[in-house]
Amino acid sequence: MDWSLAERRKEPGALQAELFAAFAKLSRRAQALAAFGVAGPARPIAVSAPAVLAFLRDEGARPFLCLANVSDAPQEVDLPPEFVQGAQDVLDDGPSPAGRIRLPPYGVQWLVAR
Known part of the structure; x- marks a missing residue:
């Protein structure tokens, strides 16, 4: 090193x-x-944008979703049903739009369902 x-x-x-x-x-x-209230192992899930890796932890009181855009272009993702009513953005301490989310190039979002 x-x-x-x-x-x-x-x-x-x-x-x-x-x-x-x-x-x-x-x-x-x-x-x-x-x-x-997030618990359980992270498991990969399919989302509407092929350039986005998604992992869900859903064994606790509130589901958690990690989204990672692995491309150099913005990506739009339809959120899983658990997140349609809205979510809290854990990385930025704010609300997240309900239903669909736009990730910037190489962007990452951690969401906890409401």
């Missing part, structure tokens, strides 16, 4: 700092999922 590059995570504006902050945020959000 190149430790000089790892040390750049402390430099404001450095790519390493941005990546470190993003991974730290993902880690905090993942640890908080249990508080939302």
